[in-house]
Amino acid sequence: MLILAIDSATPVAGVALLNEEKLIKEEFSNYKKTHSETLMVMVDRVLRECQCTIGQVDAFAVTIGPGSFTGLRIGLAAVKGLSMATGKPVTGVSTLDTLAYNLWGSDALVCPLLDARKQEVYCGFYDVTDAVPYALSENLACSPAEFTAKARDMAREKKKDCIILLGDGYYPYADFFQQQLGNSLQIPPPHLMLPRAAALGSLGLKKAHKGEFEDIFKLRPVYIRLSEAEYRLGRGEL
Amino acid sequence: MGIETSCDETAAAVVKNGKEILSNVINSQINIHSQFGGVVPEVASRQHIENIGPVVDAAFREAGLAYSDIDAVAVTNRPGLIGALLVGLSFAKSFAYALQRPLLAVNHLEGHIYANFLEHSDIEFPAVCLVVSGGHTSLLYMSSIGEYELIGQTRDDAAGEAFDKVARFLGLGYPGGPAIQKAAEKGKPGRVVLPRVYLDRNDFEFSFSGLKTASMNQWNKLKRKGSADVNDLAAEFQAALVEVLVEKTMQAAAKYKVRSILMAGGVAANQELRNLMKNRGQDIGLLVHYPSLSLCTDNAAMIAGNAYISYIRGNFAPLNVNAYPGLLSL
Ligand SMILES: [Zn+2]
Numbered sequence: 001m002l003i004l005a006i007d008s009a010t011p012v013a014g015v016a017l018l019n020e021e022k023l024i025k026e027e028f029s030n031y032k033k034t035h036s037e038t039l040m041v042m043v044d045r046v047l048r049e050c051q052c053t054i055g056q057v058d059a060f061a062v063t064i065g066p067g068s069f070t071g072l073r074i075g076l077a078a079v080k081g082l083s084m085a086t087g088k089p090v091t092g093v094s095t096l097d098t099l100a101y102n103l104w105g106s107d108a109l110v111c112p113l114l115d116a117r118k119q120e121v122y123c124g125f126y127d128v129t130d131a132v133p134y135a136l137s138e139n140l141a142c143s144p145a146e147f148t149a150k151a152r153d154m155a156r157e158k159k160k161d162c163i164i165l166l167g168d169g170y171y172p173y174a175d176f177f178q179q180q181l182g183n184s185l186q187i188p189p190p191h192l193m194l195p196r197a198a199a200l201g202s203l204g205l206k207k208a209h210k211g212e213f214e215d216i217f218k219l220r221p222v223y224i225r226l227s228e229a230e231y232r233l234g235r236g237e238l
Numbered sequence: 239m240g241i242e243t244s245c246d247e248t249a250a251a252v253v254k255n256g257k258e259i260l261s262n263v264i265n266s267q268i269n270i271h272s273q274f275g276g277v278v279p280e281v282a283s284r285q286h287i288e289n290i291g292p293v294v295d296a297a298f299r300e301a302g303l304a305y306s307d308i309d310a311v312a313v314t315n316r317p318g319l320i321g322a323l324l325v326g327l328s329f330a331k332s333f334a335y336a337l338q339r340p341l342l343a344v345n346h347l348e349g350h351i352y353a354n355f356l357e358h359s360d361i362e363f364p365a366v367c368l369v370v371s372g373g374h375t376s377l378l379y380m381s382s383i384g385e386y387e388l389i390g391q392t393r394d395d396a397a398g399e400a401f402d403k404v405a406r407f408l409g410l411g412y413p414g415g416p417a418i419q420k421a422a423e424k425g426k427p428g429r430v431v432l433p434r435v436y437l438d439r440n441d442f443e444f445s446f447s448g449l450k451t452a453s454m455n456q457w458n459k460l461k462r463k464g465s466a467d468v469n470d471l472a473a474e475f476q477a478a479l480v481e482v483l484v485e486k487t488m489q490a491a492a493k494y495k496v497r498s499i500l501m502a503g504g505v506a507a508n509q510e511l512r513n514l515m516k517n518r519g520q521d522i523g524l525l526v527h528y529p530s531l532s533l534c535t536d537n538a539a540m541i542a543g544n545a546y547i548s549y550i551r552g553n554f555a556p557l558n559v560n561a562y563p564g565l566l567s568l
Contacts, residue, residue, distance in 0.1 A: 036324055037558040040331050044557055054336045069280065070321050073287045074328045080291050081332030085305055217291040220284070227280035233273065 001058045001208060004082075005201030006043065008035040008075035009067030009095040010114055010168055014197030015042040017050055017057075018205060025050050026198045035074045043078075057088055059213070061204025063195065064092035065222035066114055066122035066139055072221035080216055089213040091204040094222065096124035099167050100133035101199040102192045108162035109136075109155045113169030116141050121169035122224060123147050125154045132206060141224050144173040148180040155184065162186055166193050239297065239308045240542025241290075243326030244318025244346045245372070246270075246277045248289035250297035251538035252308065256546025259356060261300035262532075262539040265289045272412045276402060277372075283321035290329050297538070305337060312342040312545030314349060315555075316562040317373070323561035331557065342545035343555040346536075347374060347565070348386070350502035352544035353529035353537075355383060361527055362497040366490045368483060370511075371503030372398030372413075375483075377442045377490050380500070384547045389490060390442025397479060397505045400446040404453050404475055408468050418472045419508055425469025427477035430456055434478050434485075442490050449478055480511045484518050491524060499526045507534035 007014040013035050016026040027042045047054060062079040065072050083090045099112035106128050114122040120143055125136040136154060155163050164186045165177055170193075177185060187193075207213075226234065242249040246267040252260040267285045271277045298305060313330035315323060327343075334341040351367050365380045366389075375392040395403070398415060405414030410421055435448050453475050460466035491499055499519050505511065506528050519526035533540060548554070 034560060036328060036560050039328070040335060040557045043332075044335065069283065070324060073283060073321070073325050076287055077290060077325050077328035078332040081329040081334075082336045084291060084294065085333050085336030217295070218288070219291075220288050223284075227278065227284065229274050229278040229281055 001205065002052070002056055003059050003061055003201050003205050003208060004043070004057045005061040005197040005204055006039065006075055006079055007063045007098070007195055007197045007200050008039055008071045009063040009065060010071065010195060012194050013038050013042060014195060014200070015039070015046045016197035016201040017046050017052065018198070018201040020205070021202070023198050023201070026196065028196065030194060035071055039074060039078055054082065055086060057086065059088055059204070059208045060090045061200050062090060062092055063095045063098055063200055064219070065095055066116070066141070066224045067095045069221065069223060076219060076221055080219065083216045089208070090216055090219065091207040091212060092214045092219060093200055093203045093207070094139060095195060096122065096139050097133050097135065097203060098195050098200045100124065100126040100128055101203055102166060102196060103128050103164055103188060105129065106164060107160070108164045108186065109151065109158060109160035110164050110166070111151055113147070113165055113167040115169045115172055116225070119143060121147055121173070123169065125151065127158065132203060139222070139224060144176050148177065151181065164188060168194060239310070240312040240344070240538040240545060241294065241326045241330045242314045242346070242349070242536055242538040242541045243286045243290065243322050244314045245322060245536055246282045247536040248286050248293045249536060249538035250294040251542050252297055252301040252303060253356070253539050253542035253546070256543045257356065259539045260303070261297045262537055263293050263297045263300060264537055265293050268413060275406055275412055277319070279319045279321055282319060283325060286322055286325040290325060294329070294333070308337070308339060310334070310340045310342055310545065310549050311337070312344050312542050314346045314541050315343040315559060316345055317565050318346055318563065320561060320563045327559070327561045331559070335557065340549070340554040341559070342548045342553070343559050344541045344545050344548070347376070348384075349540040349544045351378070351500065353502055353533040353540040354500050354527050356533060356539060356543045357529060358527050361500070364494060364496045365498040365500050366487060366494055366496045367500040367502060368487045368506070369502045370397045370483060370505035372396060372402065374503060375444050375446070377487065379490070379494050379496075389494070390444070390486070392444040392446060394445055394447040395450060397446060397483065398503070400450050400479060401505065403450055407454050408457060408472065410468065410472065415505055415508060418476055419510065421469045421472035422476045422510070425467060425471070425473035427473040429467070429470040430460065430474045432456065432474050432478045434482050436482060436485070442486055444482065444486065446479065449475070476508070476510055480508065480514055483511060484514045487515065488518050488522065491522070497524070499524050501526070501528040502534070504535045507531050
């Protein structure tokens, strides 16, 4: 099975091509160009350099959130177009699952974090000792302080000595996390810090083997948050 | 095939040779946005990503075609709500790429203007075109099809925006254009007096914020006096706005010695505007064209139609083409 993975959930744009368990090519870009400009160019380059056409791809994998609302929609719209035109299915993978998979095999409490703006992070708590990351709680949006409190409780409960933070949500609050989590905190090196399309592709492949595909007409991002207007309407402010 | 997601309509259409509409599917979000009193960009984008697949598929089914039957994919890439545009553009790009068909990027306003050419083959040039919608109020000089020169535009609110704001203030609901037109039918212009804001008589700039403020002030004053008739005020507001649009267009038609007058955009669906423009055009011996009501508001048939010009000229969009909230050219 040939799987094409497309990630534009965060400032990172990533595309990877996998043939079963074998990673053939991966492109990663964390440069300031917009996903709208880069993503399909990357897809085209990855396929061409692997002497492969879009028609040969058996399934697509995409990060479905959380992440930047616009970034997620660019990725989802792209796989919708590819899937409809080729008739090949799509697997959707959580952005936080994808990040956690970077640390496969670690016995630490793995906590992927995305910058959610408004002084919040999107976060998850994972055990990654198994074949695929196991989420110990729901993905959520919360303040850095709520996050560290939860992380400490979770580490105690799951008897984890070490807490690993990764993802772009770490950087804005690095000092705060250091101060709150102290010696139990570890930060991975740069090549493991951000979402990798290769990790997305291998998780997507596992889902594809199990036949876990998305309904392409209904597929929408996992935003976690309501839009500002819906939130205010719900509170009776509109 | 054309795709349009610049505002609050997810639309897809199949058009043959820039002329024959084989399908024209529009999924409107008006009911969703009306609870917010106007279009909310993030809400619109969320609707687009859910609607885009089914809407595109419906356009093919209605046309009785398979995806691979089309020759090119056209999409609006400016101007509009950036997050909304990006959904349509990203979809169109990958869809075209996978089908190995060229991609054509279309300016939304050119699409609106092209709606005229979908229905009329007898439009003579040069022409002057009034583009009026919720986002734009512009006068354009057209030397031929696809050749535009901006000769004037609004300095503040677009005409459609003024309709929306005044309708909301008067409690007539959203969208404002149809709401005010309906109220105006039951009222009479002239019972309340509102200004006609022409600015400089010699240029083609518009301003509607003064009319908007005057309407609100009048309304408050009338309510205090206990003699407020919302229908009369709606009728006078509509008359004042329409008169300025028509007279400025007539001045432009005279100055540029055009052979036809065109209208385009959502506000071109206003019956008062259509009637007055047609009558005043007749007075000076010029044919006035405007699209049928369903092609005035946002749709993808006008996008697919307009793209035919680029298709013939070989102006294909590269894979890195982006979306832009503003106008760039025009
Ligand atoms: Zn429009």
